Amino acid sequence: MTSPYPMFSILGMLFGALTIAAGLIWLERRLLALWQDRYGPNRVGPFGLLQVVADGVKIFMKEDWIPPFADKPVFILAPAIIMLTALLSFAVLPVAPGIIISDLNIGLLFVLALSSLGVYSVVLAGWSSNNKYALLGGMRAAAQMISYEVFMGLSLMGVVLQAGSFSLPAIVDAQRELWFVIPQFLGFVLFLIAGLAETRRTPFDLPEAESELVAGYHSEYSGMKFGMFFVGEYLGVTLISAMITVLFFGGWLGPILPPIVWFLLKTLFFISCFILVRASLPRPRFDRLMSWGWKVMLPLALANLIVTGALVLAWR
Amino acid sequence: MEVAFYIAAAIAIIATVLMLTGLNVVHALLYLIVSLLAVAVVFYVIGAPFVAALEVIIYAGAIMVLFVFVVMMLNLGEHAVSMEKAWLTPGIWIGPTVLAGLLLCEVAYVVAQGGGAHMGAGMVEPKQVGIVLFGPYVIGVELASMLLLAGLVGAYHLGARTTPRSEIRNARDTHTRWAAPRRDSVLPGTDRPARTP
Numbered sequence: 100m101t102s103p104y105p106m107f108s109i110l111g112m113l114f115g116a117l118t119i120a121a122g123l124i125w126l127e128r129r130l131l132a133l134w135q136d137r138y139g140p141n142r143v144g145p146f147g148l149l150q151v152v153a154d155g156v157k158i159f160m161k162e163d164w165i166p167p168f169a170d171k172p173v174f175i176l177a178p179a180i181i182m183l184t185a186l187l188s189f190a191v192l193p194v195a196p197g198i199i200i201s202d203l204n205i206g207l208l209f210v211l212a213l214s215s216l217g218v219y220s221v222v223l224a225g226w227s228s229n230n231k232y233a234l235l236g237g238m239r240a241a242a243q244m245i246s247y248e249v250f251m252g253l254s255l256m257g258v259v260l261q262a263g264s265f266s267l268p269a270i271v272d273a274q275r276e277l278w279f280v281i282p283q284f285l286g287f288v289l290f291l292i293a294g295l296a297e298t299r300r301t302p303f304d305l306p307e308a309e310s311e312l313v314a315g316y317h318s319e320y321s322g323m324k325f326g327m328f329f330v331g332e333y334l335g336v337t338l339i340s341a342m343i344t345v346l347f348f349g350g351w352l353g354p355i356l357p358p359i360v361w362f363l364l365k366t367l368f369f370i371s372c373f374i375l376v377r378a379s380l381p382r383p384r385f386d387r388l389m390s391w392g393w394k395v396m397l398p399l400a401l402a403n404l405i406v407t408g409a410l411v412l413a414w415r
Numbered sequence: 416m417e418v419a420f421y422i423a424a425a426i427a428i429i430a431t432v433l434m435l436t437g438l439n440v441v442h443a444l445l446y447l448i449v450s451l452l453a454v455a456v457v458f459y460v461i462g463a464p465f466v467a468a469l470e471v472i473i474y475a476g477a478i479m480v481l482f483v484f485v486v487m488m489l490n491l492g493e494h495a496v497s498m499e500k501a502w503l504t505p506g507i508w509i510g511p512t513v514l515a516g517l518l519l520c521e522v523a524y525v526v527a528q529g530g531g532a533h534m535g536a537g538m539v540e541p542k543q544v545g546i547v548l549f550g551p552y553v554i555g556v557e558l559a560s561m562l563l564l565a566g567l568v569g570a571y572h573l574g575a576r577t578t579p580r581s582e583i584r585n586a587r588d589t590h591t592r593w594a595a596p597r598r599d600s601v602l603p604g605t606d607r608p609a610r611t612p
Contacts, residue, residue, distance in 0.1 A: 170439075173441065205464045208468035212468050212471035212476060215472050216471065218476070222483055222487070225487075226487050238484065241480055241484045245480055245481070265541055
């Protein structure tokens with residue numbers, strides 16, 4: 100524990116992450132509306148900010164139905180996994196100097212491990228629903244997330260090589276002179292794409308493609324269980340944006356403003372980028388998505404790793 | 416930390432037993448995943464965080480996902496559960512029980528002797544793991560990479576197309592040509608506007 104009041108920082112981080120994730124639902128609807136020349140939700144509260152609260156109340160009141168043909172224990176477990184893995188990852192996220200729940204020396208690997216466990220949520224949801232569309236969605240999710248995880252880890256190894264540590268605060272400290280986005284630009288682009296795929300956002304939302312699979316893996320979910328998938332997705336977006344900030348854009352580093360403000364501003368910028376991508380890009384075909392991952396992104400990530408390794412070796 | 420070790424070890428053992436005795440394949444796989452996670456916690460507690468992370472990333476996060484993926488594709492239902500029930504008769508437990516009992520005796524003997532290394536002899540940093548892997552154990556790493564390469568080549572051979580892609584495309588084109596003849600071959604010249612000077 101690096102902070103003097105561990106419980107305090109844990110509660111703060113939980114509250115912050117969940118509030119941002121819930122606020123994102125409003126932000127996404129407003130921004131999408133802006134880019135599509137509409138107003139979006141603007142009736143409940145100032146600027147429609149309370150729309151999320153209204154939606155939350157509605158979703159809690161709804162019937163929480165478990166289909167009789169579903170595998171009940173797994174059906175209930177699946178939405179819990181996505182929230183757990185997403186929230187646990189925030190434990191190693193350095194928000195500002197000293198504000199971190201646990202400074203693990205394998206912080207980056209911890210995040211990667213949890214994101215690889217997050218796959219189970221979607222896969223098990225698809226399987227336990229006992230529904231063809233859900234199963235198809237779950238299988239797509241499994242194939243897609245395994246493929247994109249491979250180069251997600253590899254694209255970050257360049258950063259690890261340059262910083263010389265897996266610890267996230269150490270990686271931020273190593274960027275005092277130069278943000279890693281400049282020497283590791285290819286790594287940044289690869290991680291951005293892998294991050295989009297890991298959070299299953301458009302254009303990588305094949306597991307829940309509405310036009311072909313009803314709602315994909317969460318077709319059978321209703322009430323707050325569906326809400327957990329929903330909030331879990333936004334937690335994932337927040338996490339990936341925060342990771343991009345920490346790994347490539349110097350985390351809390353920045354002039355004049357206090358560190359935490361810099362961190363939040365940068366994270367918010369990347370969250371908006373995620374929403375802009377959703378507003379502008381269509382879905383590719385599934386087989387193209389897979390071959391793109393294995394035949395283009397993976398070799399690029401390997402090449403990036405080899406070149407970075409050689410340069411780091413030559414430098415020393 | 417010692418309490419955490421014993422709890423994680425107990426969870427690992429219980430989950431493994433439940434995995435072995437489970438009738439539903441997916442539930443058994445979930446128990447196996449829990450067991451792997453518990454082993455990762457054990458690794459972490461005894462001071463090997465790097466191995467713990469790799470255990471989760473590779474075993475629980477990649478290999479087991481493939482297992483679940485395959486089981487999902489097979490789509491086993493109630494039928495498979497009843498079949499499994501028929502196979503898991505008390506008789507087949509004798510062999511494994513005897514072998515496991517022998518191992519248990521051995522462990523009990525070693526513990527009674529007071530041998531074994533100390534727990535938590537110190538934290539093993541990721542850097543040390545790398546130095547050891549590419550130092551004294553480099554031959555092992557190279558051999559493992561050759562094994563993986565063989566696996567890769569084998570998978571490529573099994574997955575390769577028997578008919579080249581171009582032939583499939585030709586066959587499809589011929590088919591469409593016969594099904595719907597092109598307009599320009601039927602009415603030559605009429606589809607092109609006359610060029611004006």
